[in-house]
Amino acid sequence: MIEKSEPPKEFSAEGFGFxxxxxxxxxxxxxxxxxxxxxxxxxxxxxxxTDDFHRLAKRFKDIAKHLHDLARDETLRLGTNSPPPYLIxxxxxxxxxxxxxxxxxxxxxxxxxxxxxxxLNRALFWADVAEQRTNGTHGPVLQYWQIHFSGNASLWGxxxxxxx
Numbered sequence: 001m002i003e004k005s006e007p008p009k010e011f012s013a014e015g016f017g018f019x020x021x022x023x024x025x026x027x028x029x030x031x032x033x034x035x036x037x038x039x040x041x042x043x044x045x046x047x048x049x050t051d052d053f054h055r056l057a058k059r060f061k062d063i064a065k066h067l068h069d070l071a072r073d074e075t076l077r078l079g080t081n082s083p084p085p086y087l088i089x090x091x092x093x094x095x096x097x098x099x100x101x102x103x104x105x106x107x108x109x110x111x112x113x114x115x116x117x118x119x120l121n122r123a124l125f126w127a128d129v130a131e132q133r134t135n136g137t138h139g140p141v142l143q144y145w146q147i148h149f150s151g152n153a154s155l156w157g158x159x160x161x162x163x164x
Contacts, residue, residue: 020040020063020066020067020070021066021069021070023036024036024037024070024073033074034084034086037067037070037074037086037087037090038085038086038089038090040063040067040090040093041086041089041090041092041093042089043057043060043063044056044057044060044061044063044064044067044093044096044097045057045089045092045093045096045131046060049135052136052137052138054096054098055096055131055135056093056096056097061097064093064094064096064097065097067090067093067094067097068094068097068110070090071087071090071091071093071094071110072106072110072113074087074090075087075091075110075113075114075117075120076113078117078120080117082119083117083119083120083123083124087120088120088123088124088127089127091110091114091120091124091155092124092127092128092131094110094153094155095128095153095154095155096153097153098153110155111154111155111157114155114156115155115156115157115159118161118162121156121157121162122156122162124155124156125144125147125156128147128154128156129141129147132146132147144158
């Protein structure tokens with residue numbers, strides 16, 4: 001249904017983005033929530049993109065701006081389990097949506113949750129590298145800083161422990 005809907009007008013309070021938390025809350029179980037978030041990530045990461053440094057689906061960029069809090073909820077729910085592919089893709093969407101999607105000031109912050117979970121941090125980094133290699137137009141990825149998002153909103157980061 002979301003895929004076939006018309007995107008809201010710019011600066012409006014319309015569209016599915018404002019209803020996503022309700023859809024998530026009404027999902028009957030974890031599998032249904034995962035399916036919802038996986039489908040939303042697919043839509044938001046589909047072509048055509050907004051532009052080369054903002055590789056979100058042009059048509060679904062409004063939805064992407066409303067996924068930060070859901071991604072945070074799912075990251076909290078993850079605990080020490082292996083990160084599922086839908087969560088990695090959801091976090092990729094949040095990164096690409098930029099800081100304007102970061103609406104709540106709750107702690108810990110989403111980037112702290114990601115960086116403090118070594119499996120999740122590394123999986124997200126390598127997924128971003130793979131996406132850059134697939135869709136980037138500025139040559140091969142040779143340095144980590146070549147993974148750039150409009151708004152500089154990467155959720156992963158490195159520490160000394162990652163270099164050992």
